[in-house]
Amino acid sequence: MPVIQVENLSKIFGKNAKKATKYLDEGQTKEEILEKTGNTVGVNRASFDVEEGEIFVIMGLSGSGKSTLVRLINRLIEPTEGSVLIDGEDLAKMDSRSLREVRRQKLSMVFQKFGLFPHRTVLENTEFGLEVQGIDKSERKKKAEESLELVGLGGYIHQFPGQLSGGMQQRVGLARALANDPEVLLMDEAFSALDPLIRKEMQDELLDLQETMKKTILFITHDLDEALRIGDRIALMKDGRIVQIGTPEEILVNPANEYVEKFVEDVDRSKVLTAENIMKRPETVDVEKHGPRSALERMRKEGLSTIYVTDSRRNLHGYVTADDVSEAARQDVKDLKGILRTDVPQIQGSTPMQEIFDIIHDAPVPVAVIDEGKLKGIIVRGAVIAALAGNEVNLHGIDS
Amino acid sequence: MESIPKIPVAQWVSDATELTTETFGFLFDFIKNDFGDFIEIVAEDWLMGIPVWLFIAIVGVLAFFVSGKKFGLTAFSVIGLWFIHNQELWEELMNTFTLVVFASLICVIAGIPLGIWMSKNRTVEKIFTPVLDFMQTMPAFVYLIPAVAFFSIGMVPGVFASVIFATPPTVRFTNLGIRQVSHELIEASDSFGTTGVQKLFKVQLPMAKKTIMAGINQTVMLALSMVVIASMIGAKGLGQTVITGLQRAEVGTGFVAGLGIVILAIIIDRFTQNLNTQRGEQ
Numbered sequence: 001m002p003v004i005q006v007e008n009l010s011k012i013f014g015k016n017a018k019k020a021t022k023y024l025d026e027g028q029t030k031e032e033i034l035e036k037t038g039n040t041v042g043v044n045r046a047s048f049d050v051e052e053g054e055i056f057v058i059m060g061l062s063g064s065g066k067s068t069l070v071r072l073i074n075r076l077i078e079p080t081e082g083s084v085l086i087d088g089e090d091l092a093k094m095d096s097r098s099l100r101e102v103r104r105q106k107l108s109m110v111f112q113k114f115g116l117f118p119h120r121t122v123l124e125n126t127e128f129g130l131e132v133q134g135i136d137k138s139e140r141k142k143k144a145e146e147s148l149e150l151v152g153l154g155g156y157i158h159q160f161p162g163q164l165s166g167g168m169q170q171r172v173g174l175a176r177a178l179a180n181d182p183e184v185l186l187m188d189e190a191f192s193a194l195d196p197l198i199r200k201e202m203q204d205e206l207l208d209l210q211e212t213m214k215k216t217i218l219f220i221t222h223d224l225d226e227a228l229r230i231g232d233r234i235a236l237m238k239d240g241r242i243v244q245i246g247t248p249e250e251i252l253v254n255p256a257n258e259y260v261e262k263f264v265e266d267v268d269r270s271k272v273l274t275a276e277n278i279m280k281r282p283e284t285v286d287v288e289k290h291g292p293r294s295a296l297e298r299m300r301k302e303g304l305s306t307i308y309v310t311d312s313r314r315n316l317h318g319y320v321t322a323d324d325v326s327e328a329a330r331q332d333v334k335d336l337k338g339i340l341r342t343d344v345p346q347i348q349g350s351t352p353m354q355e356i357f358d359i360i361h362d363a364p365v366p367v368a369v370i371d372e373g374k375l376k377g378i379i380v381r382g383a384v385i386a387a388l389a390g391n392e393v394n395l396h397g398i399d400s
Numbered sequence: 401m402e403s404i405p406k407i408p409v410a411q412w413v414s415d416a417t418e419l420t421t422e423t424f425g426f427l428f429d430f431i432k433n434d435f436g437d438f439i440e441i442v443a444e445d446w447l448m449g450i451p452v453w454l455f456i457a458i459v460g461v462l463a464f465f466v467s468g469k470k471f472g473l474t475a476f477s478v479i480g481l482w483f484i485h486n487q488e489l490w491e492e493l494m495n496t497f498t499l500v501v502f503a504s505l506i507c508v509i510a511g512i513p514l515g516i517w518m519s520k521n522r523t524v525e526k527i528f529t530p531v532l533d534f535m536q537t538m539p540a541f542v543y544l545i546p547a548v549a550f551f552s553i554g555m556v557p558g559v560f561a562s563v564i565f566a567t568p569p570t571v572r573f574t575n576l577g578i579r580q581v582s583h584e585l586i587e588a589s590d591s592f593g594t595t596g597v598q599k600l601f602k603v604q605l606p607m608a609k610k611t612i613m614a615g616i617n618q619t620v621m622l623a624l625s626m627v628v629i630a631s632m633i634g635a636k637g638l639g640q641t642v643i644t645g646l647q648r649a650e651v652g653t654g655f656v657a658g659l660g661i662v663i664l665a666i667i668i669d670r671f672t673q674n675l676n677t678q679r680g681e682q
Contacts, residue, residue, distance in 0.1 A: 076587050103593035115588035119606045119679040129592040131602070160680035180592070 001088060002049035003184060003216040004056075004073065009082035009092075011042035011068050011240075017080050030239045042068035044240035045082065050184075053214040059227040060237030066220045069237070070188050073218065074107045075099055086184065104133050108177035112189035114169045116161040122148065122172050123157040129180040140179075147179040148172075150209065167198040174206075178213075185217045192221065203230050224263065228252070228272050236260055248272055269388055275356060276349040278387045279369045279377030284308045287317050291335055292328040295320060306365045308344075308375060309336055316375040318342040319365055346370045347379075353387065360384060417546050428550045436556045443498035443555075443636075452490060456481045459667070466674045473670050480663035489638060489660050496627050496637030496664065499555060503562035503623040508616055511567045515574025515612075516600065525575065532568040540565050540626060544633050558626070558635025566622035573615025577608025606679070613676035620672055624665050638664070 012020045012033075020039040023032070030041045043065045050056040060066040071077040073084050075091055084091040086106055091099065108129065109115075116125050123141070126148055130140035148154055151171040161169050170190060177185055191199045207230060210217065221227050227234050228248040235245045236256075244256035252272055255261035283302050285295045287309050299307050299322050307325075309317045317340060324339040333339075345363035347356060349371050356379065360367050366378040421428065447455075460478045467473040484493050518525040543564050547557035581604050589603045605612075631639030638660045645654025 071587075074591055076590055100593040100595065103591060107591070109588070109591040111584055111588060113584055115584045117585060117588070117603060117607070119609075121680070128602075132592050132594050132598055162680055186591075 003052045003087060004050040004218065005083075005085040005088075006049070006073070007047050007083050007085070009043055009046045009069070009072055009084060010080050011065075011072055011077060012039050012080045013042055014039035021081055041065075041240045042077075043072060046237075046240075046242050048235055048242060048245055050216055050218060052183075052216050054232045055210060055217045055219055055230055057219045057221060057227040057231030057234045058237060059221055059224060059231075059234055061222055063239075064237040065240035066222075066237050067188055068240075070109075070186050070218060070220050074103055074109060074186060104129065104180065106183045107186060108180050108182040108184070109186040109188065110170070110173045110177050110190040112192055114161070114166075114173045114193070116169055116172055116176075118161055120160075121157065122153065122159050122161065122164070125161065125172055126157075126176045126179050128176060133180075143181075144175070144179050147175040150178065151175045151205070166194050167202065170194060170202065183216060185215050187217060187219045189220050189222065191226065192223065199226070206230060224267055225271070228267065236263065249277065253277070270353040270357075273353045273387055274349065275347050275351045275353070275367075275369050275379060276377075278353065278356075278383045279349075279379050280383060282308050282366075282368070282375055282378040284310045284314075284375065285320075285336065287311055287336055287340075292320075292325045292333055292339070295336060296322070296325045296329050299325065308368065308378065309340060310375050314374045316344065316346075316368060316370060316373065318344060344368050349376055353384065356384060417549050420546075421549050424550075432551045432554075432556050436551075436554055439498060439502060439555045439559070442502075443495050447494040447498060448491060452485050456485075463667075463671070466671055468674070473667075473674070476670075477667050480667060484660045484663060487656050487660065489641065489657060492636070492638045492641055492657070493660060493664065495555075495635075496624075496639065496661070499558055499562065499627060499630065499635055499637060500620065500623050500664075500668070503559045503566060503626070504616070504620045506559070506563045507567040507570050507619045507623065510563075511570030511615075511619065512574050512612065515571045515615075516578065516605075518571065518575040519578035519604075520596075528571070532571055535564055536568045540629050541632075544629065548633050553634035555635050557633050558630030561630055561633075562623045562626040565626050566619045569618035569622065570612070570615045573618070574608065574612050577611030577615075578604045580611065581607045610676060610678045613672065617669065617672040617676070620668055621665065624661065624668065627661065 010021065010024060012024070014020075014037070016037050016039060020033050020037045020041070023036065024041065024044060028036075030044065033039060033041055046065075046069055048056070058066045058069060068077060072079045073091070075084070075094075079092045082092065086102060089098075089102070091102060094102065117128065120128070123144055126144035127140045130143060135143075145154070145157065148157060151174050153168060153171050153175060156164065156168065161172060164172070170193075173190070191202045194202060203226060206217075219227075219230060228251075231248055233245060233247055234251055236243045236251065236259075238259055244251060244260050246254070246256075249272065251260060252264050252267060252269065255264055283298065283304060285298060285307055288311055290298075295307060299305070305322045306319050308319045311317060319341055320336055320339050321341065324341075325336075328336075328339050343364075345359050345365070345367045347359060347367055347369055349369050356367065360379065360381055366380045368375055369377045369379060450458075456478055459481060460474050463474040463477045464471070481493075484490060514528065518528055540561065543561040544557070547561045551557040551560060585603060585607065586599070589599045594602065627635070627637055628639035628642050631637060631643050638657045641657035642654050642661075645651070645657060
């Protein structure tokens with residue numbers, strides 16, 4: 001069961017929310033509703049599930065409703081309609097006591113401007129959630145210190161937030177959220193206030209932490225690169241609506257509509273796409289079955305100057321060139337083993353495109369994509385250039 | 401216009417005051433007698449019981465530490481108090497000091513909860529804002545009249561009039577201080593599942609402390625400014641000496657007593673301001 005299930009969640013700001021909800025159900029746009037009722041649509045019937053241990057990114061420009069959406073999930077903002085299920089319990093219908101309990105036990109939030117209490121030390125800030133729960137002093141100190149250690153702030157526990165840099169302050173924010181050991185981490189533009197280098201460092205650290213923690217993370221951002229970097233799945237929002245949900249690759253490769261397409265236009269694809277996305281089905285000959293003559297015939301037919309040689313289980317043996325093959329054919333050699341070349345440029349299916357550039361530049365033949373010794377596909381220079389230009393690429397590799 | 405007769409507002413207020421006096425007479429008597437006695441005990445038995453040199457020394461030491469181990473405030477306090485003693489106004493000073501302390505304490509005890517209530521509830525804020533405006537802008541002399549009606553003359557009506565006049569800043573600043581706590585910090589607090597009381601004591605009040613203290617400082621200063629006025633209805637202290645000077649046209653007497661009030665005001669002001677530091681501030 002998903003940890004978070006959001007169904008038809010809407011938020012309308014202003015009076016007459018009922019009337020506006022009706023228009024919303026009729027499928028009217030944010031502008032139309034604003035004009036007719038004077039109400040602002042914050043979130044428009046959003047539905048999605050977040051699985052356990054997943055980093056789910058909600059991405060949108062300012063005003064798209066993403067910050068409202070995250071606040072509907074822990075009910076810092078009251079939903080107008082719809083439901084938010086955490087472990088199957090509907091938060092939207094809870095009384096305030098149960099809501100408090102859920103906030104204390106299951107949800108922790110990290111804020112854009114850190115949300116640290118300036119009158120409390122780093123340790124006291126980190127202890128806050130535990131203190132609120134009434135956990136005794138020595139235990140909460142222990143947990144808070146562990147949590148600070150985790151984010152690399154063990155030496156700063158008696159400082160005040162005002163004495164720390166932005167990056168360090170957000171580490172405190174993260175430590176405070178983790179100290180509660182929540183199931184779900186809500187991160188509202190958590191790294192947006194940091195400068196680019198620190199932001200990247202924090203992203204890496206979050207991913208590192210996630211390796212061991214396996215929390216369910218709902219991450220809000222307006223930065224597409226950030227979304228693509230850390231998200232297992234991404235939901236794209238516009239005008240309060242979720243436009244598309246998918247893995248980073250799905251969003252890049254199959255934009256749901258023009259808006260998403262325009263959005264992802266400027267993305268540095270080389271950071272996101274991998275060898276699998278741009279490889280082609282390889283033409284091969286079987287070292288056990290084919291001799292030089294059939295290889296030559298095959299190459300002539302496909303217009304190739306080299307061809308990869310595998311066995312029947314697709315294990316890669318090497319490649320042969322057209323010159324060698326025709327020479328061997330003339331001399332009536334029976335198999336390919338004698339002319340096999342093994343200086344094959346190899347990469348894995350998960351190799352990011354960025355790293356393929358150098359390899360492909362120096363390679364005399366198409367680069368082989370290998371998975372456990374088996375040939376999965378080949379990459380030719382043209383495919384790399386086409387992918388960078390945003391042309392069609394394969395989403396799930398090729399069927400072999 | 402002329403056809404409408406004069407509305408007897410004055411009569412209504414007088415009647416209301418009279419009715420209040422009759423209805424709550426037992427309570428007023430109790431306050432007047434027991435509270436009045438207590439004030440006198442504090443002023444005459446406790447404060448005046450301390451030898452002058454010891455009192456000055458204690459204030460000097462406190463000033464030294466309160467001002468962050470600087471000598472300016474210490475020197476001013478010691479010399480100022482010695483001067484008042486030298487002018488044979490020590491007893492008056494102690495009476496004034498007592499009146500200010502009691503009035504301020506009552507203001508703070510009543511004002512902070514009211515301010516908190518206003519910050520939590522928009523309706524309460526809307527109701528009390530004009531009331532506070534009224535309390536602060538009504539000429540302070542006016543409060544002397546019901547004060548006398550309720551408590552006759554002496555220290556108690558003096559404290560009463562001072563409290564009415566001096567409470568508004570504490571209420572206003574408490575309300576303001578709590579409302580000024582940033583939205584994100586309130587969200588942070590809520591997101592960790594705080595109850596209303598936890599949020600108030602762990603986040604809002606500590607964050608508003610500086611503003612509230614500024615309000616208290618204002619309250620103390622206003623209470624002190626009522627000293628002269630309250631002496632018109634028999635509150636003992638430096639104000640009485642000023643009134644005496646006025647009645648006898650003795651400029652010198654009035655000036656010296658006035659100077660005493662100024663010295664006391666500066667010492668109290670600097671003390672309360674120096675106590676006003678926020679944790680975690682740079």
